[in-house]
Amino acid sequence: MQTELAEFVKARPEHRELESILRACVHCGFCNATCPTYQLLGDELDGPRGRIYLLKQMLEGGPVSALTQRHLDRCLSCRSCETTCPSGVRYGRLLDLGRVMVESRVRRPWLDRLRRGLMLALFPYASRFDLLLRLGWLLKPVLPRVLRQKLPVRQEQKAWPPADRARKMLAFSGCVQETLRPSIDFAAASVLHVLGISLLRVEATGCCGALNYHMSDHERALALARSNIDACWPHVEQGAEAIVMTASGCGLMVKEYAQLLQHDRHYAKKAQRIAAMTRDIGEILEAEDLSCFYRDRQTRVAFQSPCTLQHGQKLSGCVEAILKKAGYRLTAVTNAHLCCGSAGVYALLQPELAERLRYDKLQALQLGAPDIIATANIGCLNHLQSASATPVKHWIELLQ
């Protein structure tokens, strides 16, 4: 697509990247066919091609308004459009960079600013989120039904296996997952221990920065990335093999540290190394002999592949193959490429669209009457479980 960037964009370090992304788009519209919001709303501006057009208009110095912001806000950042695009357009990157510029030019209503501010002040901080959740559990009997439904079941923390294996890998302590569902990382540590690998939790790590990044708070997101790199670095130098991610959303973010810090002369090289050694737990297991986990199981599992796993990290089929090797029976899932509506805090910011997407996703997952729905991301897990009678688990919990 012919593109002439405005002067204010040319001043940015990412201007060449933006230009090449826009030029790659040939405006064919194939991506609209697999975009969840285009399918729901049927509006060209709520599909990838329309959003690219809005962003191009702004980047060329054209008008930008609250309407532009609304169409961008409705995007899930699911990147289903990237999987479909025959020209390899990196829509997710364009959106993240474009959203920040829209944010600086269109002031949101105060209630929206307050809501977003509260989310950013709460979710990336494990201790604050932990406190809020404890309060929620305490007040559960008097909470409105809609909030009660969203409260996850309380889990006790279990002691991890001893760090006595020769092979060592690292785990982020992260933000919400450890409070919401400590059994996920416990399962990962136990499974890896059986395989001769000690999973070491790096206590000084925290939120990966994805929430801030996708909510246009890039400065804070990059500060979190640098702090995580610093926390992991001594372990990397001591020979840790990999950084293991059990939430596909966080895994995608950490894999993108190299790209996000490419212009940081102090961190660019370290970010490259950290990103290169980051693996989803599925990638670790697919390279190991899993025969010791095989049982002749009768359990039927429907796997929901999170967008961050299949579209972001391009790991389609990896988890399904592992579950089959462990003896599970996988049921068919239609429209597996579509987002469940969780998408970070999307379910809180766009509840109506998120509920419609969740309804469709649960229908698709329950087609084969599974005993369990399995997923690979804590956000999807909670979002689906809050409306599902079928138990929803992280797939690694099924391997213990």
Ligand code: SF4
């Ligand atoms: S993003 Fe890709 S699929 Fe979509 S309009 Fe552009 S070239 Fe076509």
Ligand code: SF4
């Ligand atoms: S990221 Fe997802 S919701 Fe956004 S335009 Fe692409 S397919 Fe549509």
